[in-house]
Amino acid sequence: MIVVKGFLNVGVIILADTAKHNRLSHSFSEQLIEAINELSNEYRVIILRAPLNTKIWCVGHDIKEFAVGRDPLPAEDSYEQLLHCIQHCPRPIIAMIEGSVWGGGCELALTCDMAIASDNSQFAITPAKIGLPYNINGLKRYLNALPLAHIKELFFSAQPISAQRAAQINLINHCVPVEELENFVYTLAKNISENSPEVITNLKQQLLLLNDRPLTSQTMATIEQSREDIYNGANFAEGLTAFFEKRIADFK
Numbered sequence: 001m002i003v004v005k006g007f008l009n010v011g012v013i014i015l016a017d018t019a020k021h022n023r024l025s026h027s028f029s030e031q032l033i034e035a036i037n038e039l040s041n042e043y044r045v046i047i048l049r050a051p052l053n054t055k056i057w058c059v060g061h062d063i064k065e066f067a068v069g070r071d072p073l074p075a076e077d078s079y080e081q082l083l084h085c086i087q088h089c090p091r092p093i094i095a096m097i098e099g100s101v102w103g104g105g106c107e108l109a110l111t112c113d114m115a116i117a118s119d120n121s122q123f124a125i126t127p128a129k130i131g132l133p134y135n136i137n138g139l140k141r142y143l144n145a146l147p148l149a150h151i152k153e154l155f156f157s158a159q160p161i162s163a164q165r166a167a168q169i170n171l172i173n174h175c176v177p178v179e180e181l182e183n184f185v186y187t188l189a190k191n192i193s194e195n196s197p198e199v200i201t202n203l204k205q206q207l208l209l210l211n212d213r214p215l216t217s218q219t220m221a222t223i224e225q226s227r228e229d230i231y232n233g234a235n236f237a238e239g240l241t242a243f244f245e246k247r248i249a250d251f252k
Helices: 026-040 078-088 104-111 136-143 148-157 163-168 178-193 197-211 217-231 234-245
Strands: 002-007 010-015 045-049 056-058 093-097 100-102 114-118 122-124 174-176
Touching: 002 026, 010 026, 010 178, 026 045, 026 078, 045 178, 056 104, 078 104, 078 136, 093 104, 093 178, 100 104, 104 114, 104 122, 104 136, 114 163, 114 178, 122 163, 136 148, 136 217, 163 174, 174 178, 217 234
Parallel strands: 010 045, 045 093, 056 100, 093 114, 100 122, 114 174
Antiparallel strands: 002 010
């Protein structure tokens, strides 16, 4: 469930599927795309948030939609289309984060133009825990934002880090006390909304183009073949099985 509202020049999207911890299923991602497109026509800034006092901001992908022998993160997937929508939205999108963020939820926050988290939040990037081969577009987003050594630590260990640490390594912009989070984010959004929307849209487009690092077709093909070998293999099957059985995976 997604709630859309706005005030003055600021639109707000509330991730309110708390029963499922805002799982990024195909349908939930499509709802988010629709909400972003709707608000971008009316407001100058968009805030992406969960309800107050949320324990989990987003658990990432809906793993029930994954299957062995099929690419879990294809380019045409609705989740990938959601991230593309955020990147190319003409309006700045601010992630207001309270609570834990897991897996694809971290990339969702990173893809927003800015991410502000409360000091009780945590972040964990977990594909290695279930044997999931991450895709090229996702890794490029991290490479464009974080130092390589920090990316390796996050992906290789799959361990949660604090919001304070996330701010230090540029995964988020700011870590603020939880009681100040809402005021901090809404003040930032108001300040942005008072500036030239044409200039901000142009800046966002230019920065996206300048920050892009194209890969050769041969490199892309090599990486995709390696990923295909993994999601067709036994370890991915074991990772998914262990996830649903709530045990540690026995990778070979």
